[in-house]
Every structure is written in C-alpha cells, then in structure tokens.
Amino acid sequence: MSEFVMTIAGEAAPTEGTFGVRNPATGEVFAQAPECTRQQLDAAFDAAAKAARDWKADEAARRAVLLRAADVLLASGDQLAPVLTAEQGKPLGDAGIEVFASAIWSQYFANLEMANQVIQDDDSAYVELARRPLGVVAAITPWNFPLTLAFWKIAPALLAGNTLVLKPSPFTPLTTLKVGELLRNVFPPGVVNIVSGGDDLGAWMTTHPVPRKISFTGSVETGKKVALSAAPDLKRVTLELGGNDPAIVLDDADPANVASAIFAGAFNNNGQVCSAIKRVYVPEALYDDVVEGLAAHARAIKVGEGTEEGVKLGPINNEPQYERVKELVADALSHGATAVTGGKAMDRPGYFFEPTILTGLSDGTRIVDEEQFGPALPVVSYRDLGDAIDRANATHFGLSGSVWSADPDRAAAVAAQLECGTAWVNTHLALAPQQPFGGFKWSGIGVENGPWGLAEFSEFQVVHRSKAPNGLNANTASLIS
Ligand code: NAD
Numbered sequence: 001m002s003e004f005v006m007t008i009a010g011e012a013a014p015t016e017g018t019f020g021v022r023n024p025a026t027g028e029v030f031a032q033a034p035e036c037t038r039q040q041l042d043a044a045f046d047a048a049a050k051a052a053r054d055w056k057a058d059e060a061a062r063r064a065v066l067l068r069a070a071d072v073l074l075a076s077g078d079q080l081a082p083v084l085t086a087e088q089g090k091p092l093g094d095a096g097i098e099v100f101a102s103a104i105w106s107q108y109f110a111n112l113e114m115a116n117q118v119i120q121d122d123d124s125a126y127v128e129l130a131r132r133p134l135g136v137v138a139a140i141t142p143w144n145f146p147l148t149l150a151f152w153k154i155a156p157a158l159l160a161g162n163t164l165v166l167k168p169s170p171f172t173p174l175t176t177l178k179v180g181e182l183l184r185n186v187f188p189p190g191v192v193n194i195v196s197g198g199d200d201l202g203a204w205m206t207t208h209p210v211p212r213k214i215s216f217t218g219s220v221e222t223g224k225k226v227a228l229s230a231a232p233d234l235k236r237v238t239l240e241l242g243g244n245d246p247a248i249v250l251d252d253a254d255p256a257n258v259a260s261a262i263f264a265g266a267f268n269n270n271g272q273v274c275s276a277i278k279r280v281y282v283p284e285a286l287y288d289d290v291v292e293g294l295a296a297h298a299r300a301i302k303v304g305e306g307t308e309e310g311v312k313l314g315p316i317n318n319e320p321q322y323e324r325v326k327e328l329v330a331d332a333l334s335h336g337a338t339a340v341t342g343g344k345a346m347d348r349p350g351y352f353f354e355p356t357i358l359t360g361l362s363d364g365t366r367i368v369d370e371e372q373f374g375p376a377l378p379v380v381s382y383r384d385l386g387d388a389i390d391r392a393n394a395t396h397f398g399l400s401g402s403v404w405s406a407d408p409d410r411a412a413a414v415a416a417q418l419e420c421g422t423a424w425v426n427t428h429l430a431l432a433p434q435q436p437f438g439g440f441k442w443s444g445i446g447v448e449n450g451p452w453g454l455a456e457f458s459e460f461q462v463v464h465r466s467k468a469p470n471g472l473n474a475n476t477a478s479l480i481s
Helices: 038-057 059-075 077-088 092-110 146-159 174-182 199-207 220-233 255-271 284-300 319-334 385-393 408-415 450-455
Strands: 006-008 011-013 018-023 028-034 117-121 125-133 136-140 163-167 192-194 213-217 236-240 245-249 277-283 338-341 356-359 376-382 400-404 422-425 458-466
Touching: 006 038, 006 174, 011 038, 018 077, 028 077, 028 174, 038 136, 038 163, 038 192, 038 199, 059 077, 059 092, 059 146, 059 174, 077 092, 077 146, 077 174, 092 146, 136 146, 136 199, 146 163, 146 174, 146 213, 146 450, 163 199, 174 192, 199 213, 199 220, 213 220, 220 236, 245 255, 245 385, 255 277, 255 284, 255 376, 255 400, 277 284, 277 385, 284 338, 284 356, 284 376, 319 338, 319 356, 319 376, 376 385, 400 408, 408 422
Parallel strands: 136 163, 136 213, 163 192, 213 236, 245 277, 245 400, 277 376, 356 376, 400 422
Antiparallel strands: 006 011, 006 192, 018 028, 117 125, 125 458, 338 356
C-alpha cells in the first residue's frame, strides 16, 4: 500500500492498485499513488451527495471550516512543500508559496460576502435573487500548480454550499492526497473527497450521474472532451484551459526594465503557467536590446533540483511535456530560428531543458502559434503596432496578455484591444483571489475567483413574495376578474 491514501467519506480509502509517481529532477519513480476503482469513485460521489444536505444548511459553519482549513495549510508548509517539489519539480521556496497561496484562497472565500440581492420591493412584491448550491462538484486539476488550483475550486465550491470530489493530475497527485489526509478532521465526512488515478478516472467523473458541475483546469484538448461528456446530462462546466499569452512591447518602453519583467512573466514555474508570457512582440528599433536583456537573465538563472539552494528553475514536470518542448524548439531551429541562449535539453538525468530565447522567427512557426508550456520563449519583431495587435489576436487562445510602455494610458489603450480574459499593463501574472480569471475563445468557459467565480458554483433562484392579498399579479389577474 502507498503512504499516500485517498480520502472518501472522511476516511482513508486504501486501494489495491497503485501507480508510480516520478520525480522530474531524476526521472525516477519515488512514490506510489492510489489507483481509484469505479466502485470507490461511486462511493466518493455517494458520500458527497449524502453530505450535501447538511453542508448547504449552515453558511457560518462553512466559513469556519474554510478558515480552519487555511490554518492547517499554513501550519503544514514544511510537510507539504517537499512533497510538492519532489512530484512537480518546482524549487522548494516556490512550493512553500504555493501552499501559502492555497491558504490565502481559502481565507478569501471564507470571508467573501454572498448576500441575496433585492431586485424589487414595492407595493406588489418583494423579490430577491438568491444563489443556491448545485449539489456535488467534480473537480479536476493539472500538474503545474496542483495545490493552488485545487483550492481555486475547493474554496468557492464549498462556500457556495456544494460538496466535492477532486482528482489531481496523475503526474502530481501526492500533495493533494496529503492535504486530503490533513483535512480529514476539518471537513465534515463526504464534503471533500480526494481520489487519484489516470486520465480514465477523469473521464469517469465527467460522465458520472451524480455531479451537477464539472470544474476543470487543463489543456484545450481535454477541455473539449470534458465539454462533450458534460453535454448529455447538461452538467454545468467551468473550463480553465491553455493559453498562448502575447506580450507586446511598445516603442517607448525601457528595454532593460521590460526584459526583466517579461523574463519573470515567461519563465515563472519554468514556463509551465497557463497565463505565462509565451511569445513577445518587440518593435524593430528595440529588438536587439530586449533580446539581449532576456538572454542575460536566461544565462544567469540557476537551473537544478528544486531542493538545491539558489535554484530558480526546476525541471519540466513530465516526460511527454519535456518531449513536446524539445520538439517545438527543434522545429523552430529547423525553420531558421536562432537560440540566443539554450536550445536543447540539459545533459543530466531528469527533464531539464536549458532556458531558451529564440529569435529570427515569426507567426506561422509552431512555437509562436502553439502553447509551448516550458522554458523556451520566442521573440518576434514588428514594424507596425496595429499589425502586432492583429498577430497577437490571431489565435484560438485568449487567456491573457500584456502591453509594456513608458506611457500606461497608451499601453492600456492597446491592452483593451487584446482578445483575452486578463490584459495586463506593465506587468504579467498579477493574479489575485478577488480578480476573476478566465479565457476568451478556446482558453475556457467561465471564470474562477472573486464573486464571479463563486457565482459559477451556484444557480440563480428568484424568490418572489407577493404582497397582494389575493396572490394575483399583473400577469395572472385578468383570468380571474
Ligand atoms: P491535461 O488536460 O492533460 O490534464 C488535466 C487533468 O485532466 C488531469 O487531471 C488529467 O488526468 C485529466 N484528464 C485527462 N483526460 C481527461 C478526460 N478525458 N476527462 C476528464 N479528465 C481528464 O492538462 P495538463 O497537461 O495536466 O495541464 C497543462 C494544461 O493546463 C496547459 O494547457 C495549461 O495551459 C492548462 N492550464 C490552464 C489553467 C487555467 O487556469 N486556465 C491553469 C493551469 C493549467
């Protein structure tokens, strides 16, 4: 049996089957994760359905539980961060920040207002708009920020009065399983069930008859499958999918400054962020200076095992993703691009790739058009700003983007023309729990975070109290008189 155990109905749910989890810094299997059976998934949804009635009845209790969950997370950073680093690859400090952010999200939703809205109050009626829970939520997360993205779902789903079954990625199931264990005595039994398994388990969840809502974060390809499997049962969906974020540098920007901030926005989590900068558009006059600034950071940054002191970039999380980054960079180089830095895998065990800055390429090259999701950044030059905006928008993606200029108003006017869910000015990756986050086009459906994200875990209900003594209203009165 694995030391990592699923949580179903508030209890440890051991499995006979397990699967190996690899440390991306070595490529070796270092732990076993439980393989959930169909019967156990049924049991998890059953427990969530049974828990839903009491859970939705007491809002104050829900808020208190979310605050206690945050306290447990804050007290468990030292225990959780090493597990996260081992399975995900990110530096230990970043893993600690991820645990901390998960607690912040839990606290934010614990304190978020959820009052009914009065939409009519006159002689004839008092009408309120309420939000009612959906019931059971199926939550599915990816491998780049397994814990924070789990809490983007757990916290609002629970505050809204739902219960939940959550499945982490098979590449990074361990931290989430551990959190399930740590919170077994915090959440009432059945309110949060944590299961683990392969992609099939995700498909079983989205076709299961119990959940009324699927909250999914992952790739566009899988998101489309999730939407298809939700349709026959009209399950509600929130889909947070991939991105190919453009950064547009304007001709008045300071090249050294923007190069630093753009490097940070592109290489955060080794480029494995849905809304990382994935292509940069730079005016010809600034091109060499911006490229040199980016390259200087790429050369200087320390790459290595997440447990090693001073390391800022870890390995790519998993072999398929590592192969994909290698393939996209090789494709760019074979089409005439230059790797100013990097350009190849590192000669060491694990899934390490050199921080790579690519020049001499344009739209129409795969690494510019597709989501690379790794430490390789194409820098494209432009002559005409209108053309750069068109190229930034000429994609199925629409998650976020940024515009960089000495004149924030000018940059904001350009940002307003970007077809994406978040348009940053002179920064990138500034995410916060109160800010709705979601994508245009193929980058998703719906949003997470803020009151808008909370609303997606509920249905509208109009509560209309008539003040007419006979119960008739403007629409029904004519039949009786
Ligand atoms: P993925 O789509 O391969 O997997 C995501 C999750 O879906 C995993 O838990 C996986 O097991 C599960 N899954 C796979 N097939 C399934 C199916 N048929 N039905 C249901 N579930 C299934 O994505 P990934 O490789 O883990 O993550 C990387 C992607 O996630 C990137 O495209 C990235 O941009 C995106 N992402 C988006 C956001 C956002 O908020 N928009 C955040 C993080 C990552």
